[in-house]
Amino acid sequence: MFIINYLCLCENKSITHSSRKWGYNLKQMKKLLFMVVIAASLLAAGCSSFSNRGEVDKPYIEAANTYQFSFENVALTDSSTVVTAIVRQRPGSAIFFDSAIAIVAGGKEYPVISIDNLGLGESYVMPDSAVARFTMRFPAIPATVKSIDFTENVADGWQLWGVQLDTNYVYETQIPAKLMQIEATEVFPEAEIACDTTTVNIHLLNYRPAMGSKLSYYVNNLSGQVCDLPQLDIDEKGNAIFKKLLVGPEEFALLGIGDVRLKGSVLMLPGETIDMGCDCRYSGNFNMQVRSHGKIEPVIEYFGSNGRLDRISRAAAKAGDYGLDLYSGKFGDYHMTGDQYVDYVMAAYNAKLDSINALDAAPAVKDYKTLSLQANVVQAVAMARNILNHNYMASHGMWNAPVPADSVPVEISPERAREVDAMFDFNNPELLYVYGTTRPSFLARAAVWNNAGVDVTMFNALAAYQKAYNSDSSAQLDEASLERLKASAYPAFAQAAEARWQEAEKLLNSSAAQLVEPTPEVADDKIFEEIIRPYKGKVVVVDLWNTWCGPCRAAIAANEPLKSSELASDDIVWIYIADESSPVSTYLTMIPDIKGHHFRVKDEQIRKIREHFNVDGIPYYIIVDREGNAEGRPDLRNHNLYVSTILGKL
Secondary structure, eight states, X not given: OEEEESSXXXXXXXXXXXXXXXXXXXXXXXXXXXXXXXXXXXXXXXXXXXXXXXXXXXXXXXXXXXXXXXXXXXXEESSEEEEEEEEEOOTTOEEEEOTTOEEEETTEEEEOOEETTXXXXXXXXXXXXXEEEEEEEXXXXXXXXXXXXXXXXXXXXXXXXXXXXXXXXXXXXXXXXXXXOOOTTOOOOOOOOOEEEEEEEEEEETOOGGGOSEEEEEEEOTTSOEEEOOOEEOOTTSEEEEEEEEESOEEEEEEEETTEEOOOEEEEOTTOEEEEEEETTHHHHHHHHHHHTSOOSSOOOOEEEOOHHHHHHHHHHHTOOOSOOTTSSOSSOTTOOHHHHHHHHHHHHHHHHHHHHTOOSOHXXXXXXXXXXXXXXXXXXXXXXXXXXXXXXXHHTOTTSOOOTTSOOOOOOHHHHHHHHTTSOTTOGGGGGGTTTSOGGGGGOOHHHHHTTOOXXXXXXXXXXXXXXXXXXXXXXXXXXXXXXXXXXXHHHHHHHHXXXXXXXXXXXXXXXXXXXXXXXXXXXXXXXXXXXXXXXXXXXXXXXXXXXXHHHHHHHHHGGGGGTTTOOTTEEEEEEEETTSOHHHHHHHGGGSOSEEEEEOHHHHHHHXXXXXXXXXXXXXXXXXXXXXEEOGGGGSHHHHHHHHHHHO
């Protein structure tokens, strides 16, 4: 068994078992391993006394629940199995290992005999290089065995599955062809904004029960939000089922099984029943990429689905890029006038459209490419100033400085906006179907079109839906927006919003709602100091985040295990501040898994906090020392610096 302790090194050899009493969690501490580099001569000497049956250098690993630990070499003799492993972990990490580790071959377990010339249970420190190699010796395995597994034999311990002993072994795609191909004559699905329940039947290929029984995922939807939802149960055969009420297309994306990384997403349409295959061997591929610091060949398909829109979108992605690269820093020029910018957009559109029409591809693929391009045009005009601001900052390398007001003079006249409208149908529901290549939030920003007298009924209905969907509670619902939706050409939006409100009401009466602490009743500019005031004398870590922020969610997931490992301390207080842009339904679903004090403040309150600390984006961290001195630290987005800074404040 491998145990880590960042805070201290114990000389007591009985640490193997006593460490658990101190609250160290094996999974959360990531088992930081093992020891400084062992001389290659030891391996050579160990193998020389036996007849060598074979050696596999950098073996293929089918699946893994870690990327910190990997096999570099497996040497097979008549008397032993010798493994050279590599560990990548933070310098100074204290690690040790005992006799619980084993390899599994042909269904039989072979416990470790020795590790280098060191006693089991002794502690070691990772070197400054953050890389250590070590040699482990196991009993000999049968010559007929083609692959082995590695296990720590503890709950949530490190696992490697399917370590291949055949030097000629090559990954082959196992996703059924019916989930991956598109017919040459296939046409684009008929567009419809409907509200209906969609089912995704997930089939995890090469799944092992030891990986875990819960599947993590997220959903991108037309509300403009990214939603992490409760985990799905996985049966013993590796199957799981996802169901959701959709209005228009949404994206379902896999995250993983515990620490087993998965790759795969599917575009869903309302009312579809979709079969989705995902190969768990992606986790092994990822492990090997980290091991080799490079791309692993051959590249294989790790997922596929028979979703109609999904297959088309993936085929379109393989056909090449024919969109407008709006945020490359090179689209348009920040010196342009509004007329010049519109001319530029229209010329770029026509050039790309000609290329799409010339494609040798299925009609559905060409339609998808065209719709994606048209959605790009809508975005380019609706968000012209934002795009050109980006260009200005990219050109001047001043990402944290404000853009001078006279540097982006673009102002698009109503006449020119109507010219863009004449290029294609702005109320085509199929524009929403390209969700996989463009986000729908900009479609709801219809001011430029409304001001020009352009018919953007669909955009306005989408904006009303987003407002209703993201309402805080049934007590604050915008009934007027609901009635407008019901009377519009898109009543499905109203149906979906009402379902969302009912969901929110249930959550507001649940135990999760009790986790949100009352916001202090003070002036807006005093809100931060009042939130941290009760905790003077402790180190306070404040995390500014929101549910829709992908980097925020990723950082929280990475930092959460630290609270029960190297940052486990009663002298550290964890505070999480979100604002009203986090929908209550999503927010209350997420916070039970985040240990700490939770505040959901009003827009003006968060604005004051951002102004005071010059917040440049989220996630954003504020560290408060024991004396109550607060310091904004955007650099703590660096995980290692995050840890060392907090430890330094204790």
